[in-house]
Every structure is written in C-alpha cells, then in structure tokens.
Amino acid sequence: xxxxxxxxxxxxxxxxxxxxxxxxxxxxxxxxxxxxxxxxxxxxxxxxxxxxxxxxxxxxxxxxxxxxxxxxxxxxxxxxxxxxxxxxxxxxxxxxxxxxxxxxxx
Amino acid sequence: xxxxxxxxxxxxxxxxxxxxxxxxxxxxxxxxxxxxxxxxxxxxxxxxxxxxxxxxxxxxxxxxxxxxxxxxxxxxxxxxxxxxxxxxxxxxxxxxxxxxxxxxxx
DNA sequence: ATCGTTTATCGGCGATATACGATGAATTCG
DNA sequence: CGAATTCATCGTATATCGCCGATAAACGAT
Numbered sequence: 001x002x003x004x005x006x007x008x009x010x011x012x013x014x015x016x017x018x019x020x021x022x023x024x025x026x027x028x029x030x031x032x033x034x035x036x037x038x039x040x041x042x043x044x045x046x047x048x049x050x051x052x053x054x055x056x057x058x059x060x061x062x063x064x065x066x067x068x069x070x071x072x073x074x075x076x077x078x079x080x081x082x083x084x085x086x087x088x089x090x091x092x093x094x095x096x097x098x099x100x101x102x103x104x105x106x
Numbered sequence: 107x108x109x110x111x112x113x114x115x116x117x118x119x120x121x122x123x124x125x126x127x128x129x130x131x132x133x134x135x136x137x138x139x140x141x142x143x144x145x146x147x148x149x150x151x152x153x154x155x156x157x158x159x160x161x162x163x164x165x166x167x168x169x170x171x172x173x174x175x176x177x178x179x180x181x182x183x184x185x186x187x188x189x190x191x192x193x194x195x196x197x198x199x200x201x202x203x204x205x206x207x208x209x210x211x212x
Numbered sequence: 213a214t215c216g217t218t219t220a221t222c223g224g225c226g227a228t229a230t231a232c233g234a235t236g237a238a239t240t241c242g
Numbered sequence: 243c244g245a246a247t248t249c250a251t252c253g254t255a256t257a258t259c260g261c262c263g264a265t266a267a268a269c270g271a272t
Contacts, residue, residue, distance in 0.1 A: 003125060003126070010119045010125075013120075014116035016109065016113050026197050032218075034218065034219080044218090046260070078194060078195050082191035091133070121229090139248075149231075155250090156230095173239070174249090
C-alpha cells in the first residue's frame with residue numbers, strides 16, 4: 001500500500017458518518033444500504049455516497065443481492081491501515097527520542 | 107479517545123503533505139518548520155498551517171526554541187489511532203464472518 | 213405490464229479545506 | 243540600532259466535501 005492509497009483510506013475513515021458505518025458493519029456482519037440509513041440521521045442518497053467512498057477505498061466490500069445488497073467490512077484493509085501507522089511509530093528514530101521514550105523494546 | 111477525536115486525528119493524517127510531515131518527523135527526531143519546508147514543494151505558510159493541524163490533533167508536539175522551534179512526532183497519539191483501528195477489526199463480529207475469516211485466534 | 217422496493221447517480225448549494233503572498237512578531241546577529 | 247532569520251497569522255482565491263431532493267435503474271412480486 002503506497003502513501004496515496006493510505007491517505008485515501010485515512011480520508012475515507014476520517015468522517016464521523018463513515019466511521020460510524022464501519023463500526024456498524026463491524027458489529028453486524030454485513031447489511032444493506034437501507035439498514036445503514038436506519039442507523040444514521042442522513043438521507044439515503046448521502047449514505048449511498050459514503051458507502052461509495054468506503055468502497056473506493058476498498059475498506060468495505062459489496063455484494064449485489066436481491067432484494068438487498070450486502071456491504072461488509074474488509075478487515076484486511078482496515079488492518080493494513082492500522083499496521084501501516086504502527087510501522088511509522090516503530091520507524092520513529094530507533095533509539096531514545098521523541099520525548100525521550102525508547103522504542104517498543106519489550 | 108472518543109470517535110470525534112479519532113476522526114480528527116484521521117483527518118489530520120489523511121493529507122499527503124501532512125502524512126509526509128509525519129514520516130519526516132519520524133525519521134528525523136524533531137525539526138523546525140523550515141526543515142519541513144525544504145522537504146516539500148509548498149510555501150512556508152502552507153507548511154505552517156499543516157503543522158498547526160497536526161498539532162491540534164495532538165499528533166505532534168511543539169517546543170518553542172530559538173533560533174528554531176522543534177516539532178516532534180507524538181508516538182503515543184499515533185499509536186493510539188493504530189490501536190483504535192485494530193480494536194475495530196477485533197470487534198468485527200466475533201466468530202466466522204466478514205469473508206469467512208476467523209478473528210485473530212492466534 | 214405495472215407497482216413497490218432498494219440502491220445509485222445527478223445537479224446544486226453552502227460549508228470547509230487548501231493553497232498562496234503579504235505582513236507581523238520574536239529573536240539573533242552584525 | 244538595523245538587518246536577517248524564523249515562524250505564525252491574516253486575507254483571499256479556488257477546489258473539494260457533504261448534504262439533500264429528485265430521478266433513474268434494477269428487479270421481484272402481483
């Protein structure tokens with residue numbers, strides 16, 4: 001995952017509604033757009049847009065089914081973001097620095 | 107860290123220039139605004155604004171010194187974001203779900 | 213074929229973000 | 243003192259975001 005992809009994913013997560021959607025999908029093993037609409041004080045078109053953003057960032061998956069489609073959290077993608085941030089922390093000037101703290105030497 | 111704080115930090119990280127700044131600070135154990143300006147194709151005032159955003163998100167620290175001030179990465183804050191995302195992944199419907207994968211049972 | 217349900221897309225508006233140059237404040241150097 | 247350095251802030255122009263209502267598209271049910 002390059003820097004551009006990372007910022008795209010971070011941007012996708014950096015919105016209260018979208019973060020809420022991610023949390024909802026994490027709790028409910030996949031649901032449709034309508035289900036998400038019911039949990040948020042937003043119009044259906046707005047939710048659809050948010051889902052699209054998350055989809056383009058590959059943070060969720062989409063399965064077209066009838067009568068309802070299913071959106072699911074892409075755990076791997078979310079985990080990749082988490083680990084990328086972790087890598088930055090680890091990379092942080094090995095040795096005593098950044099406020100005098102040592103690096104994960106446990 | 108509540109959801110609002112998390113989205114604020116994610117938003118701060120979700121910009122190419124600011125992510126670059128964070129990476130730079132991670133590599134160079136603290137430096138001034140001017141040093142950052144030298145590494146980016148942006149005006150000094152723009153960089154200063156980006157630093158302010160990162161500062162408000164508490165992702166970096168600022169020590170006013172002369173002749174140069176010093177910005178440093180706040181490792182704990184960045185780590186907190188990483189772990190928060192990790193927690194969402196872990197929370198993801200305990201059991202087989204989300205693409206049929208099991209949850210970190212190692 | 214028509215209707216109802218579900219979802220995606222379009223157009224537009226207000227708000228926010230991003231960029232820059234200019235300016236000011238604080239400090240150091242000559 | 244005056245000049246230079248470093249950085250923050252202001253004002254402003256432009257672009258993007260976020261939201262909505264309206265509409266289109268897809269499809270199952272009647």
